[in-house]
Amino acid sequence: MSAYDAIAGLYDPWSRSVTEDVLFYVAEARKSGGPVVELGVGTGRIAIPVAAAGIRVIGVDDSEGMLEICRARAERAGVSDLLELRAGDFRRPPVLERVPLVTCPFRAFLHLESDGERLDALRAVHRLLVPDGRLVFDVFAPSKEDIEETNGRWLEREPGIWERADWDLERRVLTLAVRGESGESAMRLSWRAPKEWRALLERAGFEVVAMYGWFDLRPYEGGEDTVWIARRPAV
Numbered sequence: 001m002s003a004y005d006a007i008a009g010l011y012d013p014w015s016r017s018v019t020e021d022v023l024f025y026v027a028e029a030r031k032s033g034g035p036v037v038e039l040g041v042g043t044g045r046i047a048i049p050v051a052a053a054g055i056r057v058i059g060v061d062d063s064e065g066m067l068e069i070c071r072a073r074a075e076r077a078g079v080s081d082l083l084e085l086r087a088g089d090f091r092r093p094p095v096l097e098r099v100p101l102v103t104c105p106f107r108a109f110l111h112l113e114s115d116g117e118r119l120d121a122l123r124a125v126h127r128l129l130v131p132d133g134r135l136v137f138d139v140f141a142p143s144k145e146d147i148e149e150t151n152g153r154w155l156e157r158e159p160g161i162w163e164r165a166d167w168d169l170e171r172r173v174l175t176l177a178v179r180g181e182s183g184e185s186a187m188r189l190s191w192r193a194p195k196e197w198r199a200l201l202e203r204a205g206f207e208v209v210a211m212y213g214w215f216d217l218r219p220y221e222g223g224e225d226t227v228w229i230a231r232r233p234a235v
């Protein structure tokens with residue numbers, strides 16, 4: 001059972017203000033021509049706009065609750081024929097197709113808890129890609145200020161939706177609790193520094209094409225967020 005199952009009904013209102021990445025991922029999908037495999041597809045926040053742009057998406061997630069909501073949203077949006085949902089773990093994605101683009105939006109790789117798990121996932125992506133195919137994802141590593149401002153405090157993120165961050169600096173693990181009228185849960189997010197992500201990508205056989213500091217493609221200058229474009233070399 002995934003920690004997301006209990007809050008699947010809360011996820012869309014909880015992430016309502018997160019919109020800055022949608023056009024970026026849609027543009028990457030258009031550039032690739034598709035199909036796109038989205039790892040950690042969730043409720044389709046990104047996958048539905050990508051499918052609405054006419055690009056075929058295979059969405060993988062290990063939360064049945066999130067997939068159920070995604071399926072209903074895709075039907076309402078009229079894109080079910082372009083969005084195929086598959087239950088599974090993104091370290092062993094149930095995908096036999098080879099695709100030009102794999103994405104993992106909104107920090108979903110932070111659910112990987114060790115370098116072994118990160119490498120399993122990155123190597124699995126490598127196998128899914130055609131030569132020259134791309135992996136595009138975003139992650140974060142918290143700033144000192146963010147930790148000081150939020151640690152151990154319940155904060156109302158959206159009306160009626162409360163969030164609490166407990167930061168374990170030694171293990172670099174954030175325990176994020178969320179609660180609202182329709183459910184509550186807690187999940188662990190494990191962060192790594194950009195240079196560690198770069199080293200892992202290279203160990204998995206990728207070439208880093210770009211690492212941005214935000215979805216508007218500004219250069220990375222030491223902020224919390226990093227947006228990665230990595231390529232499976234042709235040879």
Ligand SMILES: C[S@@+](CC[C@H](N)C(=O)[O-])C[C@H]1O[C@@H](n2cnc3c(N)ncnc32)[C@H](O)[C@@H]1O
Binds near residue numbers: 039041066
């Ligand atoms: C932060 S949400 C992102 C959802 C969506 N991509 C978005 O941008 O809104 C992370 C998603 O990853 C999924 N997830 C976490 N660990 C996973 C794993 N090992 N395998 C498959 N899905 C996973 C969760 O169920 C959740 O739906």
